[in-house]
Amino acid sequence: MLRPRSPYEACDLGLALVRHHARSLWRCFAPVLLAVALLAMCAVEVADWLPVFLIFWLKPWMDRTLLFVLSRAVFGQATHWSDLWAARRMVWGGQFFRTLLWRRFSPWRAYTQPIEQLEGQTGSRRRKRTTLMLKDNRGAATALQVAFAHAEAVLLYGLLGLVWWMAPEDSRNQVMDWLLHLGNEEGRAVIKDLLTAGIYTAVVLFLEPFYVAAGFAMYLNRRVALEAWDVEQEFRRAFA
Numbered sequence: 001m002l003r004p005r006s007p008y009e010a011c012d013l014g015l016a017l018v019r020h021h022a023r024s025l026w027r028c029f030a031p032v033l034l035a036v037a038l039l040a041m042c043a044v045e046v047a048d049w050l051p052v053f054l055i056f057w058l059k060p061w062m063d064r065t066l067l068f069v070l071s072r073a074v075f076g077q078a079t080h081w082s083d084l085w086a087a088r089r090m091v092w093g094g095q096f097f098r099t100l101l102w103r104r105f106s107p108w109r110a111y112t113q114p115i116e117q118l119e120g121q122t123g124s125r126r127r128k129r130t131t132l133m134l135k136d137n138r139g140a141a142t143a144l145q146v147a148f149a150h151a152e153a154v155l156l157y158g159l160l161g162l163v164w165w166m167a168p169e170d171s172r173n174q175v176m177d178w179l180l181h182l183g184n185e186e187g188r189a190v191i192k193d194l195l196t197a198g199i200y201t202a203v204v205l206f207l208e209p210f211y212v213a214a215g216f217a218m219y220l221n222r223r224v225a226l227e228a229w230d231v232e233q234e235f236r237r238a239f240a
Helices: 007-022 022-043 048-059 061-073 081-086 088-093 097-098 109-117 125-134 138-166 168-178 186-229 229-238
Strands: none
Touching: 007 022, 007 138, 007 186, 022 048, 022 061, 022 081, 048 061, 048 186, 061 081, 061 088, 061 109, 061 186, 081 088, 088 138, 088 186, 097 229, 109 125, 109 138, 109 186, 125 168, 125 186
């Protein structure tokens, strides 16, 4: 239930939202992420680091799918792939280049992305709205970004370390050389690069819904404080 909360308590609300609407989130997000990951892996012959970089760089665009599902989940609506596909131009097409260029570096993008995607604010209106929403919440929004960036790194290196840990004890040195790209066999190096990209895809698949939901819940909490948005929604339910 929406009510005024601290920013960090609002993050907990976002995580609970993911748990309650997990089926809608992952059945819409997984196909998008897997399609991007497969296309990114095709670039492995160009540069060994390119698949992981492309998946990382395109996350804000893929986050638009999650935000669409979460915006419906707030009103108790389940989302199917057909719903996402019907709204594909609005979800995937709006502000595409801005999302992947200068806004890609925003330290609070999960918190401010609803202003761009759901409110449709542009130009000076968007800047004023962003300034208002960030007031007194800039530090919490930045902390959210930093926390999930570290969580992503820990999961990625933990899963890569699991490959070494699961290897037979007498071949762990060779596995470590392989993971660190010290070998000279091109075929094995490509397999390692694809494995790294696959592991990173799994990390994003698991973690990204929680990141987007935490930022979205902080955004909703700010609207509750500024606009009594929780009261407005209760009136809408009462007179529906």
